[in-house]
Amino acid sequence: MTSAAADRPVDDLLVGVLGGAGPLGRGLALRLAAAGQRVLLGDADAERARALAAEVAGLASAAGGGEGSVQGGADADVAGAADLVVVAVPFAEHAGTLGGLAEALAGKVVVDAVVPVGTDDLGTYLVDVEEGSAAQQAAALLPDSAVVGAFHTVPVAALADLARPTVDADVLVAGDDAAAAATAQALAGRLPGMRGVYAGPLRNARHLEAMAVVLGSVDERYGAAAGLRVTDV
């Protein structure tokens, strides 16, 4: 499917972030707002979302993001109001959150950034997902949305730290809908230092989710907030 949002300039889009209280969601909301994007920060608890949105808006404004804005609300309301939605909830809440939002998200670009992980003696590992990946699970639950996978390998600690003017990382985007993938790439390009790179069909989202696990191992070994750059592109 082709969504209406995919045909509009990305700067004009009202971007919803589901799971905005988590480190990735909060960091993306912050950087997008600081870059001038209008953002709706969603959480299961609307009150919590509004308080967090005010905090994020203040930080983004202090960083010079004059034209952006951040409002908060319940995930369902954010899904209904936004033009494009980034999904950044914990995997344990992934199916439960999206299961009720098929209608609210119909016709929209949905960018799934969720990494399904567990922890054991060896550290963090990738959890099996019946549909193949979190992003493919989203696609199964949202048959009328244009789902892509992206933002899995973004260094979360660097996102939150506005003292770093840029984040040194590419954003790999996997998706079957060309227009939706291009929109997600353009959204990634709004973040200073970052760049969206097309990474193949939606089934490759599993491999991007997996690379978040690898980068977690890198972070642990080197005390880093590691990201990825794709060379020769």
Next chain:
Amino acid sequence: MTSAAADRPVDDLLVGVLGGAGPLGRGLALRLAAAGQRVLLGDADAERARALAAEVAGLASAAGGGEGSVQGGADADVAGAADLVVVAVPFAEHAGTLGGLAEALAGKVVVDAVVPVGTDDLGTYLVDVEEGSAAQQAAALLPDSAVVGAFHTVPVAALADLARPTVDADVLVAGDDAAAAATAQALAGRLPGMRGVYAGPLRNARHLEAMAVVLGSVDERYGAAAGLRVTDV
């Protein structure tokens, strides 16, 4: 286990490359020899290996790799003679090749670079491996070797092109044996422009094999020979 090779300076090691006739194996043999490493190029067919070794040695020498050397031989002989072995055979020959080499490779560092892939209408996809990954399959077949996974995401076309003095890519190394992983990282660091980065336990090798599939999609989209750099490390 800790292998003897893991305790020696990497420059001194005689490096075997199984599957040296394939593009990755040939490219690694070429770049290693050009960097001054002594290399044994292996193939199922010893005659073919010797002819290819002579060709690779000539190219490496022309590129200024005076101190390196390349000899060719049957995979089994190469496995027995080398101090460290890189496995770069096609996945279809992976279990068959390694199944008979447990004794020859005992006590050695084995660097598995094999990507298990199939092809369908959507392009290339990662094939399931019962042990979890090609590298874990190698570890199961070689119980007395120190197996790590590495070199999956190296841009093969760039490796072969000695007109490029450096290759712009990191080499992610996954392994449970710390000394073997460090040796593989040091070997990667012998290749101009490249760097070995520790990428977690051996089970993460699956995710590195998967990233080769993603980079294949990137290459297809952008007409590139894409590699990966890890940032903040």
